[in-house]
Amino acid sequence: MGIKSKYKGELYNRDLSWLLFNKRVIELANNYHVPYLNKLNFLSIASSNLDEFYSVRVPSLQSQEALTNNGRDPKTMLKYSELLKKIHESNDNNFKLQSKYFNQLITQLSDYGIGKFVKYVDLCDRMKQKANQKFDEKILPFLTSTTFNSEYNLDFLKNKWMAIATLVKTKADTSIRIMPIPPYIRRTVSLKANGKKQYLMMEDLIINNLENLYDDGEIEDVIIFRLSRDLDASIDLEKNNGSKKTIQNLRHYLANREKGKVTMLEIQNLPDTNEKFINYFIKKFKIKPNDAFKIDAPLDLTFMFPLIKSWSKKHPELSYPDFSGTKWHGNKSMQDYLKSHNLLLQYPYDSFDQFLQFLKEAVDNPKTIAIKQTIYRVADNSKVIELLKEASKKGIKVTVVVELRARFDETNNLKVTDELEDAGCEIIFGKKYMKVHSKTCLVIMNDKSSVKGYVQIGTGNYNEQTAKGFVDLSLYSSSDEYVNCLISFFDYLSHNGDCSRSPKYNSIVSSPNRIEDMVIQNINRVKEYYQKYGKGKVFLKVNSLTDVDVIAAIYDAATVGVPFRLVVRGSCCLKLGICGDKENIVVSSVVGQFLEHSRIYAFYTDQPSLWISSADLMTRNMVNRVELAAKILDKYNINKIQKIIDIYSEDDVDGFFLDKEGNYFKFENSKNHSAQQTFIQESIKLSKQLESQRSLYKWITEKISKLKNHLVSGKNETL
Known part of the structure; x- marks a missing residue:
């Protein structure tokens, strides 16, 4: 039995696992350790993450569904149609959670003295007049509308652009008119009432001016929507490598990439939108049900990034404190x-x-x-x-x-x-x-x-x-x-x-293939040592753990009792609870103030082997990329990286822990060990020490200079 087939079906799907990661990012908006403005920022990050997911990962699965005639995902043995349905359900739940937290946080804006979001319908006549003036000056010149009667197509809409679809009934017929909203129009309109700033969503202002734009008929329904497209089209740069043709190929690819098929349709739930029109719209433009989402908040929360940045400058107490890393402190170069x-x-x-x-x-x-x-x-x-x-x-x-x-x-x-x-x-x-x-x-x-x-x-x-x-x-x-x-x-x-294989080196390893070989060989080495002496362990810190052969090696070693401590920020296909009574695997995902991006491989026997790497433990990194892993050779830095490993192993603040059901949880009785905050405090302490040393060095240098001047001049002065 091959090592891959031995554990067939004993893995989580990479993409469902990734959606759990994005949920962890969303959950930070409800974490009391996180400052108010950073809570909003994490919701915006989750939106940005999702855009790439639906432009790259989902199209890949849709292609697999078509190419294999709805075959099965090799990790879960689910049919691709079932998998895409589960992805929709998981992401729909994420959207609901994200919208809930966003709406809660936005209502608190005025409590923090920042301002508040308002709706057009709630403005007084004077404020509506001010808003309409801003619409005429700053928004209307950039808007165009396209009418659809018989030929329904959304190809003219670019990836990630929002748009407004309006069902207009005239004497002649009823048609859908679509108005794209260019991304360079600011999503919020600033207003002042009684000296206090207010924010009106740009799309809210537009739909309340539609009657003036479509005065040739009666507006029956309105939809605010946004499309994501397949950006994962293949690119052939291999031919003519190193020539000007290579660059021409890439430029051509970039020009056409934005025209991919629709992979996600987001529709903002509006109080007055007729559900029949939404369903009619989805059907008319041939959007699959698994690709459509109805959202109870503004679409594309990345519009918050510039606002959060501006608010953070005025209200630094509502964000993580400014932090600058320690600079080189050697007296020599x-x-x-x-x-x-x-x-x-x-x-x-x-x-x-x-x-x-x-x-x-x-x-x-x-x-x-x-x-x-x-x-x-x-x-x-x-x-x-x-x-x-x-x-x-x-x-x-x-x-x-x-x-x-x-x-x-x-x-x-x-x-x-x-x-x-x-x-x-x-x-x-x-x-x-x-x-x-x-x-x-x-x-x-x-x-x-x-x-x-x-x-x-x-x-x-x-x-x-x-x-x-x-x-x-x-x-x-x-x-x-x-x-x-x-x-x-x-x-x-x-x-x-x-x-197909990279060269062999002494103190580094390079993929393709050789990093995977090194990791598996070291896991097997620890397994043999553990079976012989009852000692040994493995620590791995990566962004993703999806490679089947690496996971199979972990399963084999865990079956005999080898302890594994895994810190996997994103997708983790490894399951807990399948390696028998001796299984001792702890998996956490550290999600906090900073994005965890470092990769560490550590294998402990009587001769520990510690590595840093550019490679995640994914098949694409192991087989289809040129990556590097470097072994830490000197004792001082072995001790330094060991301390880093120990700190991550103890994290129970930023760490979400995987359970046997495939869910992630937080410890209720945390010991308040945060890896990131520990490193920050150590850096601040070191910076203060170095500043003190620099001040002392400067003082000594000045005194020596004065002493030299004193000796040269022969003056009897007090130093």
Whole structure:
């Protein structure tokens, strides 16, 4: 019996598990540990998450349903039609919960002195006049309407655009008129009443001005709706790799991507909307019932992001306190420090500025002859890109592996590619048939000393903005064990051949395949050790755990009693309660102030093996991407990452725990252990200590300077 078939059906579906994750994000809006404005922010994040889910994951399942003639999902053995129905039910419940919390929080706005949301119908005549004036000036010029009589089609509506459908009866006929609402129109209209700010939803204002727009007939019904489309169309960049044709292919793909089929229809429940018109609308535009949702709140809560940002500036007490990570504190340069030490940082508790310093020192060092780096997602106006451009202009050979297929970052990566090429950098477009998702930078020196290079290997992107909110690990070293591996790794990336397996290295492992092999081999090693000595355990921290072979290895080891502590933020296909009486698996999902993004693999025997990685334990990462995992070699950083593991293992504040029924719960009697708050407090404490040391150093330096001046001048002054 193969390892995959042995546990057939003993897994949760990845997408249903992901919807439970999005529910956990929504639940933070009802968590007393979370500040008021951050509660609203988490609801907005849940909306943003869902957009990608219905533009990527759901279309994939719909395609599987069609291609397999409604075959079965291999993890759950459910037919795809049943699975899509369950996804609809789960997401419908999420929408209800999200709407409930949103409406509760919005009613509290005035209590916090921020303002309040109002409805057009409740405004006095004077305020209605003010609102109508704003409609005429700021909204009406951007609106157009399309009338449908016999040919009903929604192809002209772009992905994620809201629209208003109006059933208008004239003397000639009854027709549906659709008015798209461009996303650049602000969703809220600000009004002032008695010196206090109020917010009116833009769509509420529009539907109360429809009678003036459609004065040729009688308005019978109105629907506010929004479409999500399939953005997962395939893209062929493999041919002509590295040529201008590659970029042309991508530009063509981006131009056509927004025209995919409809995967979700959101309809806002309005008090006066006739249910018959909603059903008629859905049927007329051939929307499947499983793709339609009726929502008791404004659509697309991402409109709250700019409001929350503005309110947070005026009411900082209603948000998480401002936090800046610890900056590099060595008296020497980072390069000098790395000549004799490895350095392990954890963002955002350590500042991303430290990577910028690492890169800048390389750019400014005349001994630097080459810089090689992978790029997946970078910030707008990225300082990292500016430094790479500067390096190239100084004559340093700069090679950048740009992954053009980073979903939804393609346009920015095209811009980055143009900038880097104009600066003289060599651009590589990743490996054939697979994305390069690795996060690494290699600096090569022309130095007579023993140091020939420096490396950085991380779990997260080179993005100054997301590094403030994503938890990631970053390893820096000048060790030949890492440097030689990275030289070979970039040599592997520079060859365009279709390599089904990555090369073997000493202190790093790269997918395709070899990270999966390493994880399974280490789990089996712990299992054998546990069977022999009754000791050993495994800790894994990832964003997703969906790979069947890895889960099967966990099941096999858990059957004999090996303890597993798993921290899985998002989708987790592993089930509890199927490994027998000896099963000892604890699974939690840490969802808090920051987005948990770091990946840690730890295997404990008499010879512990601890790794950080860019790869989640998903088949796509194990087989279809180029990822990196780096082994922590030095004792100091082994102890440091062990402390991080211990803190995550104890988290019972931000952690949601998986039960045997597949639900996630919070401990009622929490010991108040929050990993994120622990790291924040430690960072604040360290920053204060370093500031004190800097102040002392400055004071001593000034005193020494005065003493030197005193000795030179010969004056008898009190120091």
